[in-house]
Amino acid sequence: GAVVSQHPSRVICKSGTSVKIECRSLDFQATTMFWYRQFPKKSLMLMATSNEGSKATYEQGVEKDKFLINHASLTLSTLTVTSAHPEDSSFYICSARTFGAGGYNEQFFGPGTRLTVL
Amino acid sequence: AQKVTQAQTEISVVEKEDVTLDCVYETRDTTYYLFWYKQPPSGELVFLIRRNSFDEQNEISGRYSWNFQKSTSSFNFTITASQVVDSAVYFCALSEGASGTYKYIFGTGTRLKVLA
Numbered sequence: 255g256a257v258v259s260q261h262p263s264r265v266i267c268k269s270g271t272s273v274k275i276e277c278r279s280l281d282f283q284a285t286t287m288f289w290y291r292q293f294p295k296k297s298l299m300l301m302a303t304s305n306e307g308s309k310a311t312y313e314q315g316v317e318k319d320k321f322l323i324n325h326a327s328l329t330l331s332t333l334t335v336t337s338a339h340p341e342d343s344s345f346y347i348c349s350a351r352t353f354g355a356g357g358y359n360e361q362f363f364g365p366g367t368r369l370t371v372l
Numbered sequence: 373a374q375k376v377t378q379a380q381t382e383i384s385v386v387e388k389e390d391v392t393l394d395c396v397y398e399t400r401d402t403t404y405y406l407f408w409y410k411q412p413p414s415g416e417l418v419f420l421i422r423r424n425s426f427d428e429q430n431e432i433s434g435r436y437s438w439n440f441q442k443s444t445s446s447f448n449f450t451i452t453a454s455q456v457v458d459s460a461v462y463f464c465a466l467s468e469g470a471s472g473t474y475k476y477i478f479g480t481g482t483r484l485k486v487l488a
Contacts, residue, residue: 297481
């Protein structure tokens with residue numbers, strides 16, 4: 255159980271176009287989803303926290319107009335990279351939060367989306 | 373402020389050697405969770421272990437073992453008799469309980485190369 259999917263797994267786009275990445279919790283409802291960005295050989299950096307039905311909370315330094323996040327349902331969050339540029343090329347990973355049997359917070363991670371902007 | 377430090381950027385060992393990956397964390401919370409994840413070349417994070425701040429018992433799972441010491445704020449990970457398939461980047465992460473944000477703070481990762 256607790257599977258999170260991302261679509262697409264890989265996308266190549268031209269500079270100036272917008273790209274949408276979907277994150278779905280397949281077998282559980284996630285009130286909170288997180289979006290991370292990972293540069294090559296670097297750590298995961300949290301971009302934003304997305305709560306169902308409300309506006310996303312962005313981390314310091316993340317442009318909210320550049321990275322649009324929508325969390326319209328308990329199983330789906332989307333990240334749209336608007337007017338993408340080569341410096342937006344990165345590995346984007348989402349996670350979905352649910353509470354485990356022991357009441358602890360647990361995040362389940364998607365497989366990631368590799369974005370390449372030409 | 374919360375922080376996770378993985379001082380070892382890259383480690384190379386020969387197959388069958390034991391290797392320990394270090395993780396030191398900082399937090400003001402008394403309730404928190406620590407995690408280890410493996411990231412193979414495919415990029416997908418593989419969950420290895422979760423430990424809460426009230427449970428200092430060490431854990432062993434096959435060739436993997438974890439040593440949690442609150443006194444030194446460390447949560448180290450040992451692989452016994454390493455194998456080539458263990459080659460990956462390993463991340464330690466911290467999640468604080470009191471803040472209510474449930475954010476994970478990741479360390480910078482340790483790249484492990486196991487040579488045949």
